[in-house]
Amino acid sequence: MKYFSSYLVLVTMILSGCTETLNSEDVKMKNGIYVYSRNEKPLDGKYRKVIPIGGTYDGDEEITFEYNNGVPTESWTYMFNGDLIHSGTYLIENELKSEINNLTSSKRTDLCLWEEGGYYTLDIDLVLPDKVDSAAIEKVVDLATEQLTDRHQFSDIDVYLVTDTDKKIYKRKK
Numbered sequence: 424m425k426y427f428s429s430y431l432v433l434v435t436m437i438l439s440g441c442t443e444t445l446n447s448e449d450v451k452m453k454n455g456i457y458v459y460s461r462n463e464k465p466l467d468g469k470y471r472k473v474i475p476i477g478g479t480y481d482g483d484e485e486i487t488f489e490y491n492n493g494v495p496t497e498s499w500t501y502m503f504n505g506d507l508i509h510s511g512t513y514l515i516e517n518e519l520k521s522e523i524n525n526l527t528s529s530k531r532t533d534l535c536l537w538e539e540g541g542y543y544t545l546d547i548d549l550v551l552p553d554k555v556d557s558a559a560i561e562k563v564v565d566l567a568t569e570q571l572t573d574r575h576q577f578s579d580i581d582v583y584l585v586t587d588t589d590k591k592i593y594k595r596k597k
Contacts, residue, residue, distance in 0.1 A: 441468070441469055442468075442469040442470065442471050442487070443468065443469070443470050443471070444470070444471045444472070444473065445470050445471070445472050446472070447472065447474070448460060449461070450466065451587075452585070452586075452587045452588075453587060454530070454551075454587065455530040455531055455550040455551045455585075455587070456492070456493030456494065457490055457493045457494070457495070458493055465490070465492045465493030466490035466493055467490055467491060467492055467493070468489065468490065469487070469488075469489045470487070470488055470489070470490065471485065471486070471487050472484075472485070472486045472487075472488075473485050474486075476503075480503075482503055482504035483503070483504060484501070484502070484503055485500075485501075485502045485503075485505075486499065486500070486501050486502075487499060487500045494531065494533070495513050495533055495535070496513050497512070497513060498510065498511065498512045498513075499511050499512075499513075499537075508539060509537055509538065509539045510537065510538055511535050511536060511537030511538065511546075512535070512536055512537075513533060513534065513535050514534040514535070514536055514571075514575070516534055516570070516571070518570075519532075519534070519566060519567065519570045519571070520532040520534065522566055523547070523549070523563050523566060523567075526554070526559055526562055526563060526566075527549050527552040527553070527554050527555055527559050527560075527563065528552060528553035528554045529549045529550055529551060529552040529553070530550050530551040530552075531550040531551070532547065532548065532549055532550065533546075533547075533548040533550065533585075534546070534547055534548075534567070534571075535548065536575055536577060542578060543575075543576050543577040543578060543579075544577055544578065544579040544580070544581060545567060545571065545575070545577040545579070545580045545581070546580075546581050546583060547563060547564075547567060547580065547581070547582045547583065548583045548585045548590070549563070549582065549583065549584055549585060549593075550585045551585070551586060551587075552584060555584060555593065560582055560593055560594045561594075563582060563594075564580050564582065564594060564596050567580060568580070579595065579596065580594075580595075580596045581594070581595050581596075582594040582595075
């Protein structure tokens with residue numbers, strides 16, 4: 424039993440050390456890649472951000488996410504006071520991403536399927552796009568709808584233009 428307790432403590436220490444806690448000012452985007460603000464190295468691994476909220480909605484927001492060489496991957500969660508509010512997954516879909524990148528001259532396209540209360544939305548993040556007009560964005564939405572609806576459930580599609588300093592919505596389709 425003594426060895427089991429030691430093993431359990433060791434496993435707990437290892438697992439808790441696998442997720443780094445970050446503040447909002449610890450992360451920035453540089454050339455379309457998420458990096459540490461302090462040394463500009465790409466984020467790599469699992470991260471957690473806790474944001475204390477005061478006032479009417481007193482409590483903590485907690486966001487967990489994962490990066491691979493500065494690119495968001497895998498799944499993420501957004502919780503408030505321990506209650507799950509949103510959760511999502513970054514889709515691989517390399518063929519679709521390549522088509523979208525060619526169409527918009529984006530450095531990268533992130534496809535994030537997320538859910539809140541049984542309602543699913545697909546976010547399409549065009550990272551550092553060069554060619555963006557209404558016709559290109561409509562084509563992006565059409566491509567995503569054609570290629571993903573047979574494999575993924577979603578009601579809305581939001582297209583975002585992402586720069587190193589800003590992320591703004593360009594198109595919302597319901």
